[in-house]
Amino acid sequence: MTDDGNLSIDFLAGFTIFMVAFIYVATLIPGLFIGLQSRTIDYDAVAYRTGVILVEDPGMPYNPSWETLNDYNKGDILRFGLALTKDTPNILSIAKINRFFCSTAFVYPDDYHSRAVFGDYPYQFNISFQMAGDNYTRSIGDVLPEGYGYSRRVVKIKETSNATIGPGTGSWHSDYEQQVNASVHLFSVYFNYTKLSGDGPDLNNPAYQINPLNPLGEGVVINFTDLDKTTNYLNDSSIYPGLPTNITLTQISMYRSVSLAPLHTVHSPFAGPILDPHDASQYNLYVDGSSIRTTTLPVNITGNMSLFIPPGLLSNVGNDDSSTWLKVTMQFNLTDGQGNPREDWFLNSTQSQPYGAFEYNYNPANVTQPTLQDGVVEVAVW
Amino acid sequence: MVNDDGQLYTIEGVAAGMIMLFTVYIVLGATSVYTPGDTHISDMQLEQVGTDALRMMNTQVNGSAGTSPLQDIINNSGVSGFNGPEFNTTFLNYVNNKTGSETDNLHYNATVTYYDIFNTTTGSLPLASNRNLTGGEHPVRVTEWVIVDKKFPGTNVMQNRAVLVEVLLWRD
Numbered sequence: 001m002t003d004d005g006n007l008s009i010d011f012l013a014g015f016t017i018f019m020v021a022f023i024y025v026a027t028l029i030p031g032l033f034i035g036l037q038s039r040t041i042d043y044d045a046v047a048y049r050t051g052v053i054l055v056e057d058p059g060m061p062y063n064p065s066w067e068t069l070n071d072y073n074k075g076d077i078l079r080f081g082l083a084l085t086k087d088t089p090n091i092l093s094i095a096k097i098n099r100f101f102c103s104t105a106f107v108y109p110d111d112y113h114s115r116a117v118f119g120d121y122p123y124q125f126n127i128s129f130q131m132a133g134d135n136y137t138r139s140i141g142d143v144l145p146e147g148y149g150y151s152r153r154v155v156k157i158k159e160t161s162n163a164t165i166g167p168g169t170g171s172w173h174s175d176y177e178q179q180v181n182a183s184v185h186l187f188s189v190y191f192n193y194t195k196l197s198g199d200g201p202d203l204n205n206p207a208y209q210i211n212p213l214n215p216l217g218e219g220v221v222i223n224f225t226d227l228d229k230t231t232n233y234l235n236d237s238s239i240y241p242g243l244p245t246n247i248t249l250t251q252i253s254m255y256r257s258v259s260l261a262p263l264h265t266v267h268s269p270f271a272g273p274i275l276d277p278h279d280a281s282q283y284n285l286y287v288d289g290s291s292i293r294t295t296t297l298p299v300n301i302t303g304n305m306s307l308f309i310p311p312g313l314l315s316n317v318g319n320d321d322s323s324t325w326l327k328v329t330m331q332f333n334l335t336d337g338q339g340n341p342r343e344d345w346f347l348n349s350t351q352s353q354p355y356g357a358f359e360y361n362y363n364p365a366n367v368t369q370p371t372l373q374d375g376v377v378e379v380a381v382w
Numbered sequence: 383m384v385n386d387d388g389q390l391y392t393i394e395g396v397a398a399g400m401i402m403l404f405t406v407y408i409v410l411g412a413t414s415v416y417t418p419g420d421t422h423i424s425d426m427q428l429e430q431v432g433t434d435a436l437r438m439m440n441t442q443v444n445g446s447a448g449t450s451p452l453q454d455i456i457n458n459s460g461v462s463g464f465n466g467p468e469f470n471t472t473f474l475n476y477v478n479n480k481t482g483s484e485t486d487n488l489h490y491n492a493t494v495t496y497y498d499i500f501n502t503t504t505g506s507l508p509l510a511s512n513r514n515l516t517g518g519e520h521p522v523r524v525t526e527w528v529i530v531d532k533k534f535p536g537t538n539v540m541q542n543r544a545v546l547v548e549v550l551l552w553r554d
Contacts, residue, residue: 014395018396018399025407044427051430090437091441128482129481130479132479150427153434154438156438200445209445364446369445371443371444372441374475378480
């Protein structure tokens with residue numbers, strides 16, 4: 001027997017060590033080549049996904065929508081989404097934006113990670129929003145580092161419709177100025193839910209709709225200007241020497257009518273008031289530029305008044321019934337400054353046809369329609 | 383008899399191997415290579431912004447407007463040609479707007495493509511641009527179909543028709 005073909009101990013030892021090292025390195029290869037892939041690929045993809053979720057999706061739950069859930073029920077929110085509906089990508093709801101950026105309701109990063117960013121990796125992120133022409137940026141998240149994944153989306157934001165009523169405005173009608181002396185005057189605003197929810201412009205596109213049944217709605221604003229000029233102010237000094245006529249808003253009442261069974265072709269008489277007419281906290285009320293939302297009526301008015309009926313209130317008082325007709329009636333009392341009733345001319349809709357009210361509708365001469373404002377949303381992930 | 387021919391000098395070999403492996407590991411780990419596949423990310427971001435901008439320009443600002451700003455720009459009040467300056471202002475506002483005080487600085491070249499009914503061909507007319515293409519850029523292409531009421535070559539009458547607004551968009 002010869003030594004040909006024998007292996008040395010040294011070779012065996014060396015080969016064994018080499019194989020162990022080789023296997024060890026082979027197991028490291030997936031991690032070893034991470035550096036060959038741009039780090040931003042994953043972050044960019046997550047930023048893109050988050051941007052799509054926010055601007056193209058209305059969120060979940062949808063009805064009732066997530067932004068209407070109070071802080072105690074925020075655990076029921078499965079996914080944030082700022083779009084008005086799934087059919088209106090890039091058109092955002094201002095109510096959802098306000099809720100999304102509410103730092104007292106949601107905590108960064110946990111609440112946002114599980115509902116907008118998703119994924120197992122604990123990403124850090126920053127989501128910001130700005131209206132065009134506005135210097136104020138709303139954001140949640142950390143300060144941006146040197147490198148990050150990024151997505152920018154151009155959006156529009158649906159703003160609230162409003163009506164401005166006063167002498168000289170486009171919606172003014174001579175019927176509203178009752179040239180009959182009285183110390184108590186009524187002015188009503190009328191909402192026909194069937195028309196508003198079914199006859200919107202552009203084939204009833206949600207982006208332009210004033211839908212009183214929609215709890216996600218934007219609310220409505222009714223502005224009154226130059227109320228003092230609807231009194232017989234030019235002749236006040238001759239008729240009433242001394243102090244001019246004082247105007248007091250004493251109550252705001254809501255009256256509701258619904259179609260009657262079985263044919264639903266006839267409406268019931270207006271019944272109400274369906275809310276406490278002296279509680280101004282149900283609306284946002286601004287008088288002569290000052291908010292008096294928590295004040296109980298009556299309140300004195302010098303010239304201007306704005307009534308903001310917030311999102312959800314019209315839906316709530318309509319009781320989810322599309323046949324609802326609603327009248328919001330404001331009662332104004334006129335006095336001589338010493339608390340005594342004074343009979344004078346004033347804003348009064350009771351003589352206007354056909355409903356004795358100003359109709360809040362899709363006529364741009366009456367109501368400034370919901371407008372889409374430009375904005376931008378940015379998502380950064382790292 | 384076993385001799386030294388072909389033997390591995392174990393300690394030196396293992397040490398050298400370990401050093402080589404460690405070096406490769408460190409080098410690869412410390413390097414971020416910009417692979418050709420990564421370029422699609424910045425392209426995708428540009429396409430997203432451009433597409434959003436055209437879509438928002440082709441959205442009515444309110445329900446009573448009747449037409450979108452992009453339709454108005456192309457219709458140009460019934461006058462021949464397009465309202466290029468208005469497109470330039472509006473489009474750049476959309477694509478350059480960012481949150482915060484900084485703005486982006488993008489360049490574009492926009493055309494309108496239409497169908498010539500008489501000659502059964504498609505034609506293209508310049509809409510607006512804020513810089514000429516020299517060939518060295520790396521632009522992305524974004525498009526939006528727009529319904530317009532306008533007279534285009536090949537027809538003598540105003541008529542509703544779909545035209546394609548094409549924008550080449552790039553960043554220096």
